[in-house]
Amino acid sequence: MKSFLALLIMACLSLPAHAEGFITRLLNKPVPGGVAVVKLPEQDSAPRVRYQDQSVLVIREDGQRWIAITGIPLTVKPGTEQLELDNGQKLDFQVGSREYPAQRITLKNQQHVTPDPAHLKRIQRELDEQIAAYKTFSPRQPSNLMLDRPVDGRLSSAFGLRRIFNGEERNPHSGLDFAAPSGTPIKSPAEGKVILTGDYFFNGKTVFVDHGQGLISMFCHLSSIGVKVGDELDRGEVLGKVGATGRATGPHLHWNVSLNNARVDPAIFIGAYMH
Numbered sequence: 001m002k003s004f005l006a007l008l009i010m011a012c013l014s015l016p017a018h019a020e021g022f023i024t025r026l027l028n029k030p031v032p033g034g035v036a037v038v039k040l041p042e043q044d045s046a047p048r049v050r051y052q053d054q055s056v057l058v059i060r061e062d063g064q065r066w067i068a069i070t071g072i073p074l075t076v077k078p079g080t081e082q083l084e085l086d087n088g089q090k091l092d093f094q095v096g097s098r099e100y101p102a103q104r105i106t107l108k109n110q111q112h113v114t115p116d117p118a119h120l121k122r123i124q125r126e127l128d129e130q131i132a133a134y135k136t137f138s139p140r141q142p143s144n145l146m147l148d149r150p151v152d153g154r155l156s157s158a159f160g161l162r163r164i165f166n167g168e169e170r171n172p173h174s175g176l177d178f179a180a181p182s183g184t185p186i187k188s189p190a191e192g193k194v195i196l197t198g199d200y201f202f203n204g205k206t207v208f209v210d211h212g213q214g215l216i217s218m219f220c221h222l223s224s225i226g227v228k229v230g231d232e233l234d235r236g237e238v239l240g241k242v243g244a245t246g247r248a249t250g251p252h253l254h255w256n257v258s259l260n261n262a263r264v265d266p267a268i269f270i271g272a273y274m275h
């Protein structure tokens, strides 16, 4: 029995190490709010891939096989999901489960929990504008998929927490928070183009950066925005400063990472993912 187990463990350990490249090992976390890396058929030009009606990031891994790097929305249930190729072929992938704990937050401004009807119109308009930005799909390939941390500072609030504001459940936490003093410079975690800036009801002063092929960063609650729509940013270029604008209990950076219009755990991209 023991030797059988040892053999089984060896087989499990050795197979993926040979079959998978660096990007797959880093990013393949197929859970709700995670990322599925799916191998694609061999062909000369990049296959075009869609998931839930959105275009998906496709790269050549290690200069060899084509892979699709697919964001999985938090709302997806564990089970079999499907990518669709432009030739009509369907590729299955499996989504596992992940538990997200709850977090209780007290807000002084009750408008940030249950906004007046007067605010709802503004909130809806802002939401539409931001969703449109998340749906951007530009052909450029991301300069780096292992992203840099946008600020120095400890991780203060994890992605996916189920949030209860003043006793009322609201949308789960769609990004990762870094504790940092007001005024700390925020750096672009990869090359990118500024596609949207705004001063929003919930998110406060906000910058959206398109890194290419549907990989989008959003930075919220800034004290000041240092860029404008259309600006091309280098990796590491400063785009604004940490603040506490919008629905924030104190200065911090809230960073969203989105793939194919699915908000995913940014910790995956900075090597800080914990299951």
Ligand SMILES: [Zn+2]
Residues within 6 Å of the ligand: 157, 173, 175, 176, 177, 253, 254, 255
């Ligand atoms: Zn946050």
